[in-house]
Amino acid sequence: MATIYQVSELAGVSLATVSRVMNNNARVSDKTRDKVLVAMEQLGYRPNSIAQSLASSRSNSIGILVSELHGPFYGEMLTGIEAEFRAAGKHVIIAAGHSERATEEEGIDFLRSRSCDALILHVEAVTDQYLIELSKKETPFVLLNRQVAALAERCISLDNELGGYLATHHLLQQGHRHIAYIAGPMWKTDARDRFHGHQRALAEYQLTADDALFFEGDFRETGGSKGLQWLLASGRPFSALVCANDEMASGALTAARELGYEVPANFSVIGFDNVNFAYYTYPKLSTIDYPISAMGQMAARWVLQQVYQQSSIVVQQVFSPHLIPRDSVAEALHT
């Protein structure tokens, strides 16, 4: 591949001049600029961005760490981020953390060592303390879907507690009093927050969560189906089920059908996230909207504003979930 040196030779100018036309900031005479441009064209020159990064300690690339590369949730998030950066001419390096502390830290290290200008982190297993330490180092970062008090200005998050509240509140309003709950892994903050919202809603009706109606799932379809089986097997009656995300709700819906139950006739189900397929389940899943794509976009904007000085950009840090009523929730028959 052609280098800047060959371009400068062909154009009959110095390295510096070529560099200047590439970064078209300095004043270069139109004539010289043209000569250089022609030479570049002729050689099919493409700047080596590794060398650019090393020299400028600026890579125009942003590191993204997500838990997984698959799944409806992360896909939306990545798309929101990538779209915003592409429009700004920045690029994206992606790593997966798999919700494990060691892998997450490793991923962050990798991203940092690639001289990313900034990081967007969706981390779950790493400690707050680690993040606080990280914030003292040179690479700026935003946290997606995580609240760390000491790092508040770097957090873009959803009010998960409110979402949890909204879901259960909806059920209560429909007359349900015996409400089962399939949670996410309780070591994850968002899973806990959603459950706390659930508890708060119950408390408003002088109810408390029933241990016999609680199942800790894994945020995946199979967690939902296993959870439902367990709940049904326990024998404790319930007229509604809240699942801490849509994947588990979808698994629960399918398991319910297999076990001969009809939703919402036999019991109502509500999910969380409003992922794409929630509209295509049967019955259509009532759920809580999580504007994840918009939040990804906002994280990207934060970077554009804080790191690339695009000061006109406005950033919203806390997002509110809201209820999406569809067909999987119905009124309770006898309150």
Add this chain to the structure above:
Amino acid sequence: MATIYQVSELAGVSLATVSRVMNNNARVSDKTRDKVLVAMEQLGYRPNSIAQSLASSRSNSIGILVSELHGPFYGEMLTGIEAEFRAAGKHVIIAAGHSERATEEEGIDFLRSRSCDALILHVEAVTDQYLIELSKKETPFVLLNRQVAALAERCISLDNELGGYLATHHLLQQGHRHIAYIAGPMWKTDARDRFHGHQRALAEYQLTADDALFFEGDFRETGGSKGLQWLLASGRPFSALVCANDEMASGALTAARELGYEVPANFSVIGFDNVNFAYYTYPKLSTIDYPISAMGQMAARWVLQQVYQQSSIVVQQVFSPHLIPRDSVAEALHT
């Protein structure tokens, strides 16, 4: 961040020695090695991989270009790739091509300029000619889900024609004779190949595809629902519907229900891809399995073998689809 130079100072050795212990290839005395290791530890030294790449023209990173970052299909693919590389200590840089020629070419250029050691390309809009030209340049690449005769040894693909055949063949065997078809965008090779398979299966039964029962969709849910509406509105009767992918099938299933039809009682539906949620639709979607995660993994192995000399690795280039019968296809009532 500490540099190799500071490490060498602290350890009282030369740059070269530090470099040697990092790449633990050369013979360094245990004593020296320990000194260096201690110094690294003390400084929290992390090699700057940009500098490493520049000096070694080896980045240990592989560029991946996919059409989209979201959707059940690409997510699985990326996961398959990432898992294989992570195990090998390689890293991944991802760009999205959005099925547009300009964006795809731009993405490839970006990846090349980041000194990726190799590229894994899932490109749809770029021409064969472009790829052939690209193959003359220095960066090696594999093509996923694309067959270019001149580049056969770099292609990892699914026999889409066979898949299309299998889907329709299944329907025919169940006694269906009036079969509607919702295709993908016909400018895409895989969409065309699947349709050709459909035609071949029909031909075996002395049937031909009926234009009035053909709708060109977009590989997305809404394409499936629009397609079904259009087919139903056209008034031409059919007892089975093949959708060129699962997303459209899911959209069709939902639309059918809304319009008062029951699947498979009123007509059968078959999809293509066997994405994760195909098991969670209602009825469970009969479909054609596309081992996309395994194929992503295989693309990664191709790179490991060809680029990183891991000769023990075996690569399979052509994958075969197979039928996954579930609940959305039933026997035709009257043949």
Add this chain to the structure above:
DNA sequence: TTGTAAGCGTTATCAC
């Protein structure tokens, strides 16, 4: 407006 030259943090080729 253009050129010279000193980095950027490594690797790799020589010597010793």
Add this chain to the structure above:
DNA sequence: GTGATAACGCTTACAA
């Protein structure tokens, strides 16, 4: 075994 030192391809003062 270990140490100088020249690349790697570019940016960026500082001069001219």
